[in-house]
Amino acid sequence: DVKVTQSSRYLVKRTGEKVFLECVQDMDHENMFWYRQDPGLGLRLIYFSYDVKMKEKGDIPEGYSVSREKKERFSLILESASTNQTSMYLCASSPQLGAREQYFGPGTRLTVT
Amino acid sequence: KQEVTQIPAALSVPEGENLVLNCSFTDSAIYNLQWFRQDPGKGLTSLLLIQSSQREQTSGRLNASLDKSSGRSTLYIAASQPGDSATYLCAVNLSNTGKLIFGQGTTLQVKP
Numbered sequence: 001d002v003k004v005t006q007s008s009r010y011l012v013k014r015t016g017e018k019v020f021l022e023c024v025q026d027m028d029h030e031n032m033f034w035y036r037q038d039p040g041l042g043l044r045l046i047y048f049s050y051d052v053k054m055k056e057k058g059d060i061p062e063g064y065s066v067s068r069e070k071k072e073r074f075s076l077i078l079e080s081a082s083t084n085q086t087s088m089y090l091c092a093s094s095p096q097l098g099a100r101e102q103y104f105g106p107g108t109r110l111t112v113t
Numbered sequence: 114k115q116e117v118t119q120i121p122a123a124l125s126v127p128e129g130e131n132l133v134l135n136c137s138f139t140d141s142a143i144y145n146l147q148w149f150r151q152d153p154g155k156g157l158t159s160l161l162l163i164q165s166s167q168r169e170q171t172s173g174r175l176n177a178s179l180d181k182s183s184g185r186s187t188l189y190i191a192a193s194q195p196g197d198s199a200t201y202l203c204a205v206n207l208s209n210t211g212k213l214i215f216g217q218g219t220t221l222q223v224k225p
Contacts, residue, residue, distance in 0.1 A: 004156075031211045043202070043215040050210075058212070090156055094211050101147060102204075102213060104157040 003027070004105035006091055012111045019078040021108050023091030029103075030096035032074035034058075034066065037088040037107075049074055050096060081112045115140045117205055119216035126193055127224050134188040134219045136203035141181045144206040147213065148177050148188050151200045160201075161188070193223045 007022035023032065033048040035058075045058030047066040055066050063085060067075040074093075078085055091105040116139045126132050136146070145164045149157040161170045161177040163186065169178040176189040186203055200220045204213040 033211070033213075040217075042217045043204075043213075045212060048210075048212065056210075088154075092157075096211075100211070101159055101162045102211065103159060104149075106156040107154075109154070 004091055004093055004103050006089075006105040006108050008108050009106060010109050010111075012113065013078075013081050014113055015082060017078075017081050017112075019081045019110065019112075021076040021078075021089055021091075021110070023074045023076070023093075023105055024072055025074075025093040025103070026072065027093065027095075027103075028071065029093035030071070031094045031102075032068065033092040033094075033102070034064075034074065034076045035090045035092065036060070037090060043090065046076065083112050086110060086112045115143075115205060115207055115214045117203060117214050117216040119201075119203060119219050121219060122217065123220045123222075125222040125224065128193060128195060130193050130223075131189070131191050132193055132221070134190070134201050134203075134221070136186040136188070136216055138184045138186075138205050138214075140207070141184050142207070143181065144208060146177075146179055146186050147204050147206070148175075148186075149202040149204065151202060151218070153200075157202065190221075193221075195223050195225050197221060197223050 004025045034046045035043045049068045065077045089108045092102045094102040148160040163179040174191040200218045202218045204215045
């Protein structure tokens with residue numbers, strides 16, 4: 001079975017802090033994605049990556065950056081956390097070819113105070 | 114711009130009923146459509162993936178259909194159970210990039 005893990009289930013940070021959210025997948029998938037999910041807005045794509053050291057902006061990249069130094073790991077970075085970044089963050093991965101099925105991690109509930 | 118809509122937003126049914134969840138999308142040029150289940154406070158679990166060339170997919174009590182020309186997909190759940198209570202999300206994939214566009218979801222409650 002595909003397994004996507006996220007470093008924390010719950011995280012509380014202060015405004016202005018630098019925040020790292022980590023995602024690891026164990027199926028050698030090329031594609032990895034970061035989404036945020038908010039009530040009334042649904043899931044929105046922040047960034048995605050096709051391969052190591054490659055990244056593409058999604059629909060809402062402002063205030064975020066990403067890092068992919070190894071194929072299995074995709075990190076989301078909040079350079080200076082703000083209260084409007086309080087949200088559920090979901091990571092996903094998929095094989096590259098053929099627009100295959102996406103597999104999601106359990107999510108990280110981030111609260112910025 | 115592709116938009117994905119799920120109606121109704123919430124649904125409550127007695128146990129044992131067969132039910133249909135609806136998903137519509139505005140641009141028929143999709144690669145595939147995926148149905149997910151989400152339990153409160155949890156991540157998404159993939160239920161079914163329908164490629165653009167397919168008409169339907171089945172897994173156990175679940176059957177998903179796809180009509181690209183009309184921009185619609187349905188998720189049929191047979192003999193519903195309280196354990197089916199969750200939010201069901203559909204998402205369309207516009208290209209081979211894997212980028213998904215999600216609907217807002219239908220929250221299902223199955224009463225014992």
